[in-house]
Amino acid sequence: MDLITLTGEPWADYGLIDSGHGRKLERYGRFRFIRPEPQAMWAPASAQWDAHAEFLPGSDEEGGGRWVFDQPVPRDGWPLSWREVRFTAQNTPFRHLGFFPDMAPVWDWMRGQIDGIDQAECMNLFGYTGVGTLALSAKGARMTHVDASKKSVAEAKENAALSGMTDRPVRWMIDDAAKFVAREVRRERRYDGIILDPPKWGRGPNGEVWKLEEGLPALVADCRKLLDEKSRFLFLTVYAVRMSALAIGELVRQHFADLGGVVEAGELAVREEARGLQLPTAIFARWRRD
Structure with a gap:
């Protein structure tokens, strides 16, 4: 690969x-x-x-x-914008500023994948403050936004209001991502696209413990069950430095082998203004329809 x-x-x-x-x-x-x-x-x-x-x-x-x-x-905090999306940046205790700017090319890529679909059904797992959710919603997608943090979901709703998107069809779910996806599988739901940005470690709203290395294979397997021959994409990002892009690429390739399409893997990076060099930030794997 x-x-x-x-x-x-x-x-x-x-x-x-x-x-x-x-x-x-x-x-x-x-x-x-x-x-x-x-x-x-x-x-x-x-x-x-x-x-x-x-x-x-x-x-x-x-x-x-x-x-x-x-x-x-x-x-x-203070207001910022990306394309049609407005959101609040803020100094958080976790060193972040309320969104992940290296995801900008991912938002563009996903928007391109749903071109031509009327009200595409998409899901954002570990959706944080909702910039990715709103980036897809702005292109007409019906969104399901899932995060275990009540505070993050509240901030995502505030960003929707800042963007003038409170009337957009978004399901705001405060839930454990793995449990929510498993329930969606049992409900026989389907999606046109799924983005998942799991943390290395985390807790669900009811104390559920998430460990990336242990939980990721089953989560990807369940996400595959929510996609079909008409679906357009899955995008997985991983910030844990001990993992390899080749490893998560192979994980996605095996689970999506029966669905056809293309699996790609690599790195996310941000271009430095001073010299134009690329600063690596994360690894990713993605599946897309041909």
Whole structure:
């Protein structure tokens, strides 16, 4: 299986300004932030970075850390946009800013896959704050948005309101993704497309424990049962560095062998504005109809 790279390019409200020495400097609207980035093993283009805040990681490699602010930033967030979608960016305790900008080329790709379908049925598993959900909804898809976090689903609904999409057909589900998909299989539901962005580890709303290496094969198998010969895509992203794109690509290929189509795998990356280099962020596997 040949590996490919999907590279996110800068846009008006986001850009990777510079990277190096294990950190990255990004702009989110009018604000600039420094965050840890182990993949940035090279030297940065500039020795001096001017940022509003920096996230300092904790001693535990699995998490921890805090934001240190040098200049004022709205603690309740500020509005950004991608295409027709408006959403709130915010400094979270988990070093993120409320969305994942490296997913921009994925949103474009998925929108292209549902071209020509009237009210495509799509599902966003581990949907977080809903930017991917709204990107597909803006193209006419009927969406099912699933996340175990009540707070994340509430933020997704707020982003829908910001985008003027409160009247769009979206099912907002606060649920454990694996259990929800298993129930959809029993209900004999079908979808035209599924995007899943599972964390390395997590808990469901009722204390369910999710471990990526243990749960992913069964989840992909159940997602396959929700797609048929008329379906258009499945897109899986993985941020766990100990996994390989070849491994998840083969997992998807085996489960989708009977459905035909094309399976591809590779890396997500963001293009740096300073030098044009590509900073890798995640691995992915995807299935699409020919």
